[in-house]
Amino acid sequence: MRYMAASGDVQTHFRDVLTQLAGFALLLTTRRAMPSVCPGPLDSAAGRAAEALEMLHALRPPSEAAHHFHHLAAAGDALGRSVGVAYGCLTAASDDGERDEFMRALRAATDHLRTTARLLPGFELVDLRQACCAAHAPPALSCTAASGQSVFNGE
Amino acid sequence: MAEYSIWVLEYAAVEKFPLSVMLYGPQHQGTRKLPYAYVLLKGHGETILIDTGYDHVNYGKTLAESYGVSNYHGPAEVLAECGVRPEDVTAVLITHAHFDHMGSIDQFPKAKFYVQKRELEKWAWALSLGGEYRFLVGGADPGDIMKAAEAAREGRMVLIDGDQEDVLPGIDVHLAADTHTYGSMYVSVRNDGARQSSDTWIFAGDLIYTYDNLTGLDPDAPQIIPIGLAVGSQTNLIFSSAAMLKEVGGETRRVIPIHENRLPTTFPSRLTSANLQVVEIALASGGDSRVA
Numbered sequence: 001m002r003y004m005a006a007s008g009d010v011q012t013h014f015r016d017v018l019t020q021l022a023g024f025a026l027l028l029t030t031r032r033a034m035p036s037v038c039p040g041p042l043d044s045a046a047g048r049a050a051e052a053l054e055m056l057h058a059l060r061p062p063s064e065a066a067h068h069f070h071h072l073a074a075a076g077d078a079l080g081r082s083v084g085v086a087y088g089c090l091t092a093a094s095d096d097g098e099r100d101e102f103m104r105a106l107r108a109a110t111d112h113l114r115t116t117a118r119l120l121p122g123f124e125l126v127d128l129r130q131a132c133c134a135a136h137a138p139p140a141l142s143c144t145a146a147s148g149q150s151v152f153n154g155e
Numbered sequence: 156m157a158e159y160s161i162w163v164l165e166y167a168a169v170e171k172f173p174l175s176v177m178l179y180g181p182q183h184q185g186t187r188k189l190p191y192a193y194v195l196l197k198g199h200g201e202t203i204l205i206d207t208g209y210d211h212v213n214y215g216k217t218l219a220e221s222y223g224v225s226n227y228h229g230p231a232e233v234l235a236e237c238g239v240r241p242e243d244v245t246a247v248l249i250t251h252a253h254f255d256h257m258g259s260i261d262q263f264p265k266a267k268f269y270v271q272k273r274e275l276e277k278w279a280w281a282l283s284l285g286g287e288y289r290f291l292v293g294g295a296d297p298g299d300i301m302k303a304a305e306a307a308r309e310g311r312m313v314l315i316d317g318d319q320e321d322v323l324p325g326i327d328v329h330l331a332a333d334t335h336t337y338g339s340m341y342v343s344v345r346n347d348g349a350r351q352s353s354d355t356w357i358f359a360g361d362l363i364y365t366y367d368n369l370t371g372l373d374p375d376a377p378q379i380i381p382i383g384l385a386v387g388s389q390t391n392l393i394f395s396s397a398a399m400l401k402e403v404g405g406e407t408r409r410v411i412p413i414h415e416n417r418l419p420t421t422f423p424s425r426l427t428s429a430n431l432q433v434v435e436i437a438l439a440s441g442g443d444s445r446v447a
Contacts, residue, residue, distance in 0.1 A: 012286075015297065016286045016289075018297045019282045019292065019297040019300075020282055020283050021297075022282060022297040022298075022300040022301045022304065023278065023279035023280070023281075023282030023283050023297075023300060024279070024283070025300070025301060025304040026275055026276075026278070026279045026300055026303060026304045026307070027276070027279050028304070029304045029305075029307035029308045029312075030272075030275060030276075030304075030307050030312065030314055040283075041283030041284075044283070045283075099308075100308075103304065103305065103308060106301060107301065107305070110297070110298050110301050114213050114298065117213070118213070121217055121220075124213070124214060124217055125213070125296050125297055125298050126214065126254050126294065126295065126296035126297075126298070126299075128214070128217065128218070128221070128222055128254075128294075129293075130289070130290055130293025130294060131222070131253070131254065131255075131293060131294040132176060132253070132293075132294060132335075132361070132382075132383065132384040133169070133172075133189065133191070133253070133255050133294070133361070133414070134169065134218065134222035134223065134224060135169045135171060135172050135173070135186075135189075135222055135223030135224075
């Protein structure tokens, strides 16, 4: 349970970073002139990513969470790379290769975070708690955990 | 003479959805079925969707268990009811960037996507604000934004800046800024092809959820009542509803709310073996009915 709560915090941080970087990616791919994209959101994403990576390194996953931790760590690695490459994309000298690398790293982060969300429901990438077209009910996570069953899907 | 065949295709539903979210104001007024649907148009050599549905692979289980969404069926199965495959789709008009409208971009590998520039840029801005502002991006999935960015990288994302006529033959789009979302748009299909059309259909996205948004609940005192969620303002929602009504000369049934459970009784329809509604809004000249 301790790992579940702590890794959930990491996942939430990673989701926020991914969210910010996805917005940046969208601007990058839909605008011709990059100077209009200010680095503020990137700085914010970088700070949050660094914080999340520290939290990740402090995690002590139990054996049944090894698969989850593997994907969470891979997501962190990919997000870290994404942030680094994103700054390069801001410069006038950036080229298609850098942008492709940024998109690839971000895609990898997205896929790993999707997997962690599937393995540990309740930490989806989209915050459905505020979604307007859903009939909201108490989260299933607490019920599942309280039942004493494994909370990790596919474990 | 109609130029497009048009169907509203249900792909999932919330069986008990609070009326107070569909129609702002009346609390404790019970629930209605809220179908999830997209619109298919065939004509002019094009196969067009309005919205894509959501990403079931990633969210189906969660949506079913925690958010009351049931009976999901993927686009291959749903479109087959009208003889269409996902790879046949040539264009997708995205009314707004919520997960149930823009969540399946990757299912349509040959389509071009049309979305309001304001919708994506304002989402990108809101996404950049950080976690404490996450209400502003509720219902938007960063994974979907990534898919949009990837489609843009492939040259398949067309950003529309405001109102635009003939985005596709006989099809106009209209920006409804700062309403349900920052850059929601509604779609007008002039199905006789005329500029001053007498056969216009409007597809409202989530600017309305039900015909009752256009009429209110009291037939003796009609009024426009907005839906429950406006990231922009409900004033803007009311005036966008008025603009849609004006465009069809006040004929309410021509403003199609895809979440409206009464579409199957308003238009010809049939229930599929998967318990999904196929609603036939119009049939092109010489076209085959899919509900007969």
